[in-house]
Amino acid sequence: MVPAGVSQVTNAEFMGTGEAARRRFLRFLLQSPLLATPGLLGPARTLARPEFAVPGSLDEVLDVFQMQRVAQARLDPEAWHFIVNGADDQRTLEANRTAYDAWQMRVRRLVDVSAIDTGVEILGRKLATPILLAPAGAQQTIHVDGEPATMRGASERGHLMIVSTTSSSSVGEIRAAGSSPLWFQLYPSPDLGLMRHLLAGAEAAGCLAIAVTVDSPTRGNREGERWFSRISTRKAPPRMGNLEGYGGPPRIGDPALTWDSVDWLKANTRLPIVLKGIVTREDARLAVRRRVDGLIVSNHGGRQEESGRGTLECLPEVVAAVNGRIPVLIDGGIRRGTDIFKALALGADAVCIGRPYLFGLAAYGDKGVGKVLAILDAELQRSMQFAGTTSVAAIKPAFLQRRPG
Numbered sequence: 001m002v003p004a005g006v007s008q009v010t011n012a013e014f015m016g017t018g019e020a021a022r023r024r025f026l027r028f029l030l031q032s033p034l035l036a037t038p039g040l041l042g043p044a045r046t047l048a049r050p051e052f053a054v055p056g057s058l059d060e061v062l063d064v065f066q067m068q069r070v071a072q073a074r075l076d077p078e079a080w081h082f083i084v085n086g087a088d089d090q091r092t093l094e095a096n097r098t099a100y101d102a103w104q105m106r107v108r109r110l111v112d113v114s115a116i117d118t119g120v121e122i123l124g125r126k127l128a129t130p131i132l133l134a135p136a137g138a139q140q141t142i143h144v145d146g147e148p149a150t151m152r153g154a155s156e157r158g159h160l161m162i163v164s165t166t167s168s169s170s171v172g173e174i175r176a177a178g179s180s181p182l183w184f185q186l187y188p189s190p191d192l193g194l195m196r197h198l199l200a201g202a203e204a205a206g207c208l209a210i211a212v213t214v215d216s217p218t219r220g221n222r223e224g225e226r227w228f229s230r231i232s233t234r235k236a237p238p239r240m241g242n243l244e245g246y247g248g249p250p251r252i253g254d255p256a257l258t259w260d261s262v263d264w265l266k267a268n269t270r271l272p273i274v275l276k277g278i279v280t281r282e283d284a285r286l287a288v289r290r291r292v293d294g295l296i297v298s299n300h301g302g303r304q305e306e307s308g309r310g311t312l313e314c315l316p317e318v319v320a321a322v323n324g325r326i327p328v329l330i331d332g333g334i335r336r337g338t339d340i341f342k343a344l345a346l347g348a349d350a351v352c353i354g355r356p357y358l359f360g361l362a363a364y365g366d367k368g369v370g371k372v373l374a375i376l377d378a379e380l381q382r383s384m385q386f387a388g389t390t391s392v393a394a395i396k397p398a399f400l401q402r403r404p405g
């Protein structure tokens with residue numbers, strides 16, 4: 001299916017009718033309402049390509065943007081907007097992407113890059129790839145197989161998966177679906193009993209760390225999501241497996257959260273604590289002082305505060321403040337291997353992706369998740385080869401330059 005707004009233009013028309021027609025087609029695309037909707041199709045330049053049509057099979061999918069088109073074609077508007085929306089006018093969402101365009105590669109030549117090692121070690125655990133799956137709740141609303149399918153896709157190549165507090169399946173069910181290492185994402189709650197319940201579930205499922213989301217004192221104003229939920233055909237609220245069996249109304253999110261809560265968390269779990277959502281040097285310093293074990297530079301994929309900075313713009317000050325004492329990860333806007341390379345060059349120890357694997361899940365279930373991860377692994381490897389780097393440790397700021405102007 002071709003997205004609404006471009007349906008009357010075929011690939012054949014685009015390909016075969018000479019320069020004038022090509023210009024007409026490009027002008028038409030630039031006027032398309034789709035381009036005025038951030039987050040729908042990715043950067044405009046990806047549209048001006050001959051492979052514009054939506055791929056017809058998993059094998060045809062070449063990149064994350066194509067997977068996104070298949071996902072859009074398959075999802076109902078409510079589920080689609082649940083994935084792609086940012087807050088308000090989506091400036092934070094956009095900034096996450098444009099931050100990557102501000103950097104160009106400074107590559108080195110005549111380096112033996114016949115063998116590439118993408119392995120990293122995070123919190124004492126060796127991982128074959130620095131690409132982790134960011135937590136995303138309610139995945140059964142995206143694909144009937146939900147998080148177990150994501151786990152199966154991640155397990156194809158051993159990508160670490162962070163399970164959301166609000167996952168459809170419980171963390172135990174997700175654990176049983178595959179072999180990839182797991183972290184558990186914790187939404188704080190004023191109900192300490194609920195937090196203990198969630199921490200116990202994570203520990204019992206063999207999670208290696210707790211990623212506490214600290215960017216959600218309230219819910220972001222995602223208007224597309226709100227608009228389409230009005231016409232929802234959903235019969236029941238989405239399942240939340242981790243909250244089942246808890247005897248009380250689950251209160252998710254705590255606007256009264258402070259740094260003292262970190263002390264409580266450290267006293268109530270034996271697992272390392274990672275803070276997800278730190279974007280400033282001030283908070284990075286406080287986190288180190290509170291003996292936090294790791295940070296994820298994140299703005300929730302542009303779904304919370306409006307007019308925020310792109311996470312890549314926040315990364316250098318956080319990395320400098322931490323000064324190697326704890327691992328720093330980043331998520332938000334990563335769609336290409338070059339994006340991952342840039343984040344690693346600016347000091348990230350690893351990256352997390354959110355929407356890209358959700359597009360894969362929506363499009364082809366576990367196989368789609370596996371495909372997205374394989375695409376990004378291959379793109380990262382290619383970027384490393386072009387840059388003349390054979391290991392993640394060798395990827396340094398000297399491989400980047402700010403785009404002039």
Ligand SMILES: Cc1cc2nc3c(=O)[nH]c(=O)nc-3n(C[C@H](O)[C@H](O)[C@H](O)COP(=O)(O)O)c2cc1C
Nearest residue numbers: 083134135136137164213300301332333353354355
């Ligand atoms: C549909 C969806 C659901 C999400 N659910 C959660 C969640 O339950 N907990 C959380 O900490 N972050 C959640 N996030 C944010 C992601 O963990 C991550 O920060 C973000 O998706 C990264 O940006 P990207 O989508 O551009 O890769 C969600 C994101 C999306 C798109």
